[in-house]
Each structure stands twice: as C-alpha cells, then as structure tokens.
Amino acid sequence: MLYMVGLGLGDERDITLKGLDAVRSCKHVYLEAYTSLLAFGIGSSALSKLEELYGRPVMLADREMVEQSAEEILTEARSANVAFLVVGDPFGATTHSDLMVRAKRLGVEVEIIHNASVMNAVGACGLQLYRFGETISVPFFTETWRPDSFYDRIKTNRSLGLHTLCLLDIRVKEPSLEALCRGKKIYEPPKYMSINTALEQLLEIEHSRAENAYNEDTLCVGLARLGNSSQKIVAGSMKSLLAVDFGPPLHCVIIAGQTHVMEEEMLAFFKIDGAHAHS
Amino acid sequence: MLYMVGLGLGDERDITLKGLDAVRSCKHVYLEAYTSLLAFGIGSSALSKLEELYGRPVMLADREMVEQSAEEILTEARSANVAFLVVGDPFGATTHSDLMVRAKRLGVEVEIIHNASVMNAVGACGLQLYRFGETISVPFFTETWRPDSFYDRIKTNRSLGLHTLCLLDIRVKEPSLEALCRGKKIYEPPKYMSINTALEQLLEIEHSRAENAYNEDTLCVGLARLGNSSQKIVAGSMKSLLAVDFGPPLHCVIIAGQTHVMEEEMLAFFKIDGAHAHS
Numbered sequence: 001m002l003y004m005v006g007l008g009l010g011d012e013r014d015i016t017l018k019g020l021d022a023v024r025s026c027k028h029v030y031l032e033a034y035t036s037l038l039a040f041g042i043g044s045s046a047l048s049k050l051e052e053l054y055g056r057p058v059m060l061a062d063r064e065m066v067e068q069s070a071e072e073i074l075t076e077a078r079s080a081n082v083a084f085l086v087v088g089d090p091f092g093a094t095t096h097s098d099l100m101v102r103a104k105r106l107g108v109e110v111e112i113i114h115n116a117s118v119m120n121a122v123g124a125c126g127l128q129l130y131r132f133g134e135t136i137s138v139p140f141f142t143e144t145w146r147p148d149s150f151y152d153r154i155k156t157n158r159s160l161g162l163h164t165l166c167l168l169d170i171r172v173k174e175p176s177l178e179a180l181c182r183g184k185k186i187y188e189p190p191k192y193m194s195i196n197t198a199l200e201q202l203l204e205i206e207h208s209r210a211e212n213a214y215n216e217d218t219l220c221v222g223l224a225r226l227g228n229s230s231q232k233i234v235a236g237s238m239k240s241l242l243a244v245d246f247g248p249p250l251h252c253v254i255i256a257g258q259t260h261v262m263e264e265e266m267l268a269f270f271k272i273d274g275a276h277a278h279s
Numbered sequence: 280m281l282y283m284v285g286l287g288l289g290d291e292r293d294i295t296l297k298g299l300d301a302v303r304s305c306k307h308v309y310l311e312a313y314t315s316l317l318a319f320g321i322g323s324s325a326l327s328k329l330e331e332l333y334g335r336p337v338m339l340a341d342r343e344m345v346e347q348s349a350e351e352i353l354t355e356a357r358s359a360n361v362a363f364l365v366v367g368d369p370f371g372a373t374t375h376s377d378l379m380v381r382a383k384r385l386g387v388e389v390e391i392i393h394n395a396s397v398m399n400a401v402g403a404c405g406l407q408l409y410r411f412g413e414t415i416s417v418p419f420f421t422e423t424w425r426p427d428s429f430y431d432r433i434k435t436n437r438s439l440g441l442h443t444l445c446l447l448d449i450r451v452k453e454p455s456l457e458a459l460c461r462g463k464k465i466y467e468p469p470k471y472m473s474i475n476t477a478l479e480q481l482l483e484i485e486h487s488r489a490e491n492a493y494n495e496d497t498l499c500v501g502l503a504r505l506g507n508s509s510q511k512i513v514a515g516s517m518k519s520l521l522a523v524d525f526g527p528p529l530h531c532v533i534i535a536g537q538t539h540v541m542e543e544e545m546l547a548f549f550k551i552d553g554a555h556a557h558s
Contacts, residue, residue, distance in 0.1 A: 008295060008393060008394075010393075011297075013295065013300065016293050016295050016296075017292040017295075017296065018289065018291070020296065021292065028552075089400065089402065090402075090408075091399070091408065097405055097407075099545070101544045109303060112403050114395035114399070114400045115394065115558075116368060116394050117395075118399065119398040119409075120393070120403075121370075121393045121397040123368065123370025124391050128370075128376075130416070131413065132411065133412055133413055134411070134412060134439070135409035136409070150306060156439060162413055190534070220408070237374065239503055259285070262380075264381045266379065266380055269380075
C-alpha cells in the first residue's frame with residue numbers, strides 16, 4: 001500500500017490522526033522535499049521532530065530522487081506499507097499525479113489522506129473560495145525571460161469580478177548555470193519569490209502591456225507562511241503592499257476581484273492601515 | 280480564545296493533531312451541524328465517537344442556534360477556550376466568516392486550524408486545481424423556481440477551457456411550507472442533491488438555454504463522499520453518469536474543461552467503462 005499523506009501547512013502537528021496512523025504503519029517513509037519545503041521549516045531539526053512523532057526514519061525525497069527511484073519506492077509498496085508525505089495536500093498546488101499513476105499502473109493500492117493546502121487555506125483572509133477564478137503561477141523574471149502569459153488570466157478573472165490566487169515561484173535544487181555547463185551537480189541556493197518581488201513583476205507587466213488588467217491601486221492580499229503560527233496576512237493596494245515586510249517564505253498573493261460585503265468585513269481586519277470595518 | 284477547527288472530510292480521525300490539542304483544551308465544544316453534516320455521519324453514534332476522542336461533550340449547533348447564540352458562544356470565548364468545529368475547512372465551501380467577524384469585533388482572539396475541504400480534495404480525481412474556474416452551487420429546482428444563473432458561469436469557464444466544480448444543494452432543517460404558514464417549527468426531512476439530479480437539472484437548463492455551454496457528451500466527474508473510506512469517483516459523459524448509482528450523500532460534480540495529458544492519465548482510472556489509460 002502506498003499512502004500519500006498530506007501534512008498540511010503549519011508544522012508536524014498539522015498531520016491528521018488518520019495520517020499519523022498510516023505513517024506509523026509504514027516500513028518506509030518518504031517526505032517530498034521539492035516544493036513548499038521551507039514552509040514547513042524542514043531543516044534537520046524539523047525532520048527529527050517528524051521522525052520522533054512518527055517513530056520512523058524519514059527519507060527526504062527531492063524531485064530527482066522521486067523521478068529516479070519511483071520504481072523502487074513502488075516496488076517496496078507492493079509488499080509493505082510505504083508513506084509518501086507531501087506538505088499541504090497530495091493534490092494541492094503541485095500535483096503528485098505522476099507517482100499515483102505509476103503506482104496504479106503497477107497495481108499498487110494507493111490511499112490518499114487529504115489535508116489543508118494553500119488552495120483552500122487562502123480563505124482565511126476572508127475572500128470566498130468560490131469567487132476565485134483560475135489560479136496562476138508567477139515565475140522569477142530573468143534578464144532574458146520575462147514571461148507574461150498569466151497576465152491574460154488575471155485580466156479575464158478581473159473582468160469577471162473574480163479573485164486571482166497567485167502562487168509564487170520556488171527554486172529549489174536548481175542546477176547553477178556553471179554546473180550545467182560543466183555537467184556537475186552544483187545547485188543554486190534555494191530561492192523563494194516574495195510578495196514584493198511578485199508585485200513588482202506584476203506592475204512591470206501591466207506597465208508594458210497597458211491593458212489595465214489591474215493597477216497599483218488594485219486591492220491585493222499578501223499571505224505569508226499561511227497556516228503557520230507566524231502567518232502574516234495584509235490587505236491593501238498593490239502599491240502599499242510593496243513596502244510591507246512579510247518576513248520569511250512561503251508567500252502568495254491574491255489580486256482581488258469584486259468584493260462582497262462579508263468579504264470586506266473580514267478583509268478589514270487585515271487592512272494595511274489597521275482600519276476595522278466597524279471603526 | 281475561539282478555535283475554529285476544520286475536521287476534514289472523512290470521519291473523526293481526520294482532525295489534525297493541532298486541532299485535537301485545541302479541542303481538548305476547550306471548556307465548550309460546538310459542532311456546526313448545518314452543512315455537510317451527513318458527510319461526516321454525524322448521527323448519535325458519530326457524535327459519541329467525537330466526544331470519546333475529545334474527552335469533551337460536543338454540542339450540535341445548527342444555523343438557528345449559531346445565529347441566536349453567537350453572543351453567548353463569544354462571551355464564553357472571552358474567558359475560556361471555546362472550539363467551533365466545522366466539517367471540512369473553516370473557510371471551505373460554506374464560510375464561517377460571520378462568526379469570526381463578530382468574534383474579532385468583540386476582541387475575542389480567534390485561531391483557525393485548517394483542514395482539507397471539498398475545495399481542494401477534488402484534486403483526487405486528477406483534474407488539477409489551478410485549472411478550475413469559478414465554483415458554482417446548484418440549487419434544487421422547484422415547480423416555480425428554476426434558477427439558471429450558474430449556467431453563464433459554466434459557459435464562461437468552459438469557454439476558457441477551465442473545469443467547473445458544482446457544489447450541490449443541501450437542505451437541512453428547512454421549515455416546511457405548512458410550518459411556515461402556521462408559524463410552527465416543523466422541519467422538512469434533510470435533502471441532499473445527488474449527482475444524478477444535478478446532471479438532470481443541468482441538462483434541462485442546457486435544453487432551454489441552448490447556448491451549448493455543455494451537452495450530454497461533456498466529460499464530467501462525479502464525486503460522492505469525498506475523503507471518506509466509501510468515496511466513489513466516476514468520470515464519464517454527463518449522459519453516462521446519469522445512470523450511475525453513487526450511493527449516499529454528499530455528492531459534488533465537476534464539469535471538465537480542456538484536459539491535459541496528465542489529467543487524462545489520472546481520470547482514466549475513474550472512467551465509467553473501467554478502461555485504463557495503459558490498457
């Protein structure tokens with residue numbers, strides 16, 4: 001049996017009782033380490049906290065390892081319980097469909113244990129989930145690569161009055177250019193896009209496209225470390241959020257569409273000037 | 280402190296460790312009983328399972344009670360820990376924003392403990408969450424009330440190639456017409472819309488609107504009891520799903536937009552004819 005277990009967003013105690021039961025029944029436990037890793041503070045101390053809680057050694061599985069060792073993991077899962085742990089939900093922002101498809105093709109039983117992910121926890125800011133349009137991902141601009149295909153999606157969402165959740169780029173274990181040239185395995189330090197960088201890039205694109213999908217006065221909500229005890233949610237104009245220090249990753253940002261009364265009442269608690277709806 | 284604790288989708292063991300810690304620290308524990316109630320099998324036996332796990336009495340709070348007794352609940356929360364338990368996530372399909380706004384206005388500290396909800400767990404069928412458009416709700420038709428405003432939203436989503444999650448009507452503790460006339464509190468038995476009813480209604484609307492937002496050959500995914508051990512997911516044309524017995528509530532249905540290769544590989548495992556992508 002392959003258990004794909006969502007760990008939620010905060011720390012090791014965001015696992016469900018069902019998830020914990022499953023992990024404790026497993027011979028091998030893998031933790032996907034290629035997304036959202038930092039969200040969870042998966043340093044050595046966080047890892048040992050997990051191991052202590054589970055009573056099992058936990059093997060960090062980066063993208064390379066999952067791709068290369070999937071057969072091995074799945075072969076283990078044919079004769080024993082194996083857990084593949086995912087920060088958030090197994091089918092959250094980053095899907096783990098590929099591992100599941102491979103498992104099912106090999107006739108390995110798969111059980112999914114769901115948990116919160118950024119895709120539903122963003123509701124905490126007060127914007128209602130059913131009023132979101134298509135979710136977009138904002139990649140880091142480079143000197144030569146400044147993609148803007150998501151601009152049209154934001155524009156469409158906004159024209160429909162819908163909110164847009166923007167997931168921000170995470171670069172973990174990217175081979176450095178030098179490494180690529182020399183064929184060596186040297187990695188860039190991990191990079192996590194901040195809300196500030198995302199907003200700068202978004203405004204740059206609006207400036208060049210000039211189709212008025214949004215502007216610096218558009219209401220946005222920045223969410224840092226969502227679901228964690230140090231979570232920081234601030235609502236305000238794009239311009240005003242540019243100056244906010246949201247602290248460590250992970251960050252995401254919502255570009256608001258039309259807001260309803262109840263949404264505004266909730267958002268008021270997160271407004272940058274601290275003004276409350278009732279004040 | 281008011282804890283708003285998501286219970287997830289399956290049973291009492293889908294609470295997170297953090298959620299359980301919170302509930303066990305509480306003097307008063309309320310369970311919202313006006314949505315998704317049946318999903319969780321909240322009959323008397325399920326309720327006593329919760330009470331046993333928590334070591335606390337759990338008070339069922341229906342909509343009426345929450346609206347009438349919010350002040351009381353919140354007054355309790357000023358001097359003691361109070362838990363308000365919600366099936367799914369506190370800010371899932373049904374928001375509990377109102378209680379939170381009231382709490383914050385009274386200066387009561389609120390802590391949200393997230394969990395899976397239908398809004399992210401639908402990813403289990405293989406359709407990717409970031410490719411969903413606006414979510415719609417399908418209400419029960421009556422003789423005189425056959426609303427179709429969601430038709431335009433489906434049409435928009437489909438024209439953008441996006442999937443549409445359709446949440447299906449739940450009628451719990453609706454006063455009967457007779458009761459309304461007589462001013463008595465008599466309630467209709469609870470009603471949960473099935474996937475079959477939803478599809479019939481959807482096809483009826485397409486028939487009358489005839490704008491080709493979808494048709495009986497459109498790929499849909501029916502999901503019953505999502506996240507529960509008896510979960511049933513079936514993918515197929517609208518027409519073919521009409522004949523599927525999905526069993527007890529809760530149901531929801533996805534009208535697919537354009538599907539990508541990875542989505543199709545996953546969906547193949549749920550196809551109505553049982554045909555797998557690799558066969």
